Amino acid sequence: MITMNIINQKQAVMIENLTKEFDQQKVIDRLSFTQNQNETVAILGKNGSGKTTLIKLLIGLYQPTSGRVELLGQDPVAHPAVKEKISYLSGDYSLYPNLTVRETIELAASLYNTEIDPDKAFNILRKEDIELDKEIKLLSRGQLQLVKLAAALVNDPDLIILDEPTSGLDILVRQRFLARLCWYKDEENINLLFTSHNFSEISQLADRIILLDQGKKLADLKMEELPDVNKEIIFIPQKELEVSDLGLDKIHGINQITLEDNKFIINYSKDEANILYRLSEIPYLSLKIKEPDLADIFQELIEGGRQDESE
Amino acid sequence: MSLNKYKLLLKKEWANNRWKVLIVSVFLLVTSTILVLQYPMVQRTLELGILDELPGWMTGGMERQLNFHYYLADGWFDGSLAQYGTLLAVLLGMGVIGSEFQDGTLPFLLARPIDRVRLFKIKLGFQIFIMVLFMIIVTAYLGLFASFQGREIYLFRFIIALIPLGLKLLVAFLITVNLSLFLKDQIKSGIFSLAIILAFWVIANLTPLYNIFYYYWGNLAEYYVYGSFPTVDTALLIILNIGLYGLALSRFKKIDI
Secondary structure, eight states, X not given: OXXXXXXXXXXXXEEEEEEEEETTEEEEEEEEEEEETTOEEEEEOOTTSSHXXXXXXXXXXXXXXXXXXXXXXXXXTTOGGGGGGEEEEESSSOOOTTSBHHHHHHHHHHTSSSOOOTHHHHHHHHHTTOOTTSBGGGXXXXXXXXXXXXXXXXXXXXXXXXXXXXXXXXXXXXXHHHHHHHHHHHHHTOEEEEEESOHHHHHHHOSXXXXXXXXXXXXXXXXXXXXXXXXXXXXXXXXXOOGGGGOOTTOTTEEEEEEETTEEEEEESSOHHHHHHHHHTSOEEEEEEEOOOHHHHHHHHHHHHHHHHHO | OOTTTTHHHHHHXXXXXXXXXXXXXXXXXXXXXXXXXXXXXXXXXXXXXXXXXSOHHHHTTGGGGGSHHXXXXXXXXXXXXXXXXXHHHHHHHIIIIIHHHHHTOHHHHHTSSOOHHHHHHHHHHHXXXXXXXXXXXXXXXXXXXXXXXXXXXXXXXXXXXXXXXXXXXXXXXXXXXXXXXXXXXXXXXXXXXXXXXXXXXXXXXXXXXXXXTSTTTTOHHHHHHHOOOOHHHHHHHHHHHHHHHHHHHHHHHHOOO
């Protein structure tokens, strides 16, 4: 029994033959995987692949049709106390519009059985210049996500489960949100499990990718095993500039910068956060990331996954 | 269960419902004032013998309105409070879970360690508390206003009559909660609940015994005037409410959110 516990504690998440059916249609189909401690796992999949259903099963919002889930070594349904150290953040759910930011955090803190001091979450929000006495309905989408992040950190979690955490955010706000998330993850040693269909998000955060398609695991890969993917930023500054004015010469991940009619096309393979940080300091008319075609990445990953299975 | 711990949850519940309660309360306060003030006019009209000129099926039991106690209880417990109270019960029932589904706010609560059963009890308990408080306040106002107008009130029966009436309103409330758990939409659940209640009301003209919202079922004016408490009807209402509560709770425990 003691040995079992030690083994379990090494796993942040354990899923075994998990199945979820809606109207006799399998949305999650006998899915199994584990996530080790200090590991960030991304669930990558197209819309309708079962990502959100999986997350809702993990957090207990959906009841599984069959199979087993363990978070931090315990079944969250049989031992709900394990949720004291787990948090959930989604771009999807809403906060109460009539509560203030302060009340939202206090409400979140009041739902735990242990005594929780909300000051830490308040400090996070103060650093982001979010007024604590402002009503939720008056916040921007980016600020709302930061309030959700602060509410997710209020219980000092060991595991945060995120479902499309940056959906609907513009590039710079998304970048800022991801930077904060990365910082807290490293600073507080938090395990992250998140879903996304955004490749740059995954490449910034994840140690490992699980590829989901029609509720089945198609591939389970470490980040090092991913193919090199080139991306492009299209940047139009407010006034005419030369390539050297962008200040990107010291960033190593850039492959090529082309300039056509004051429109810069920056082709790069890594260091996205640094590039965006630099560009955000220049007044601009437009800043867009041209994401690689997910279908191509999928194809490569699926083929890689199939090769792994055959080996 | 510490209420202080959940004060923000309760504050949120009140913020979501305060306008419903306040608007229905204002309507009822006005109605109760009119009910007392217009009695002399009703009395004079009835004393003129108009009822004798009308066919019996139109005037059945109206002569009892000459008795102020019957007039007051019939107009209040079987009339205004039953009708507006039912409306408020449906409005509150829509908001317990239905509005959270619609607004997408339930995951914020349920992803945390709070037990679903406890959350359900807190939310339902608070709405029922609001409903009880509402009934007591508006009925107390009616009693006080009638007393100031020099009318006699049977205080004990005035209070006790609220029990079966409250149970009737609770049925309307729990029907709406159950529907909101199936439909996951507050507006639809409200419309369907009102449609069900209205259908019973219409059918009641044929078979009044089957309609808990109709005054034959636990006739509170009869109780208020003559003191014959509707024990069997009240017991049946309690059983019906327990059944509806159990159904809603078991659905909420298992529902995918």
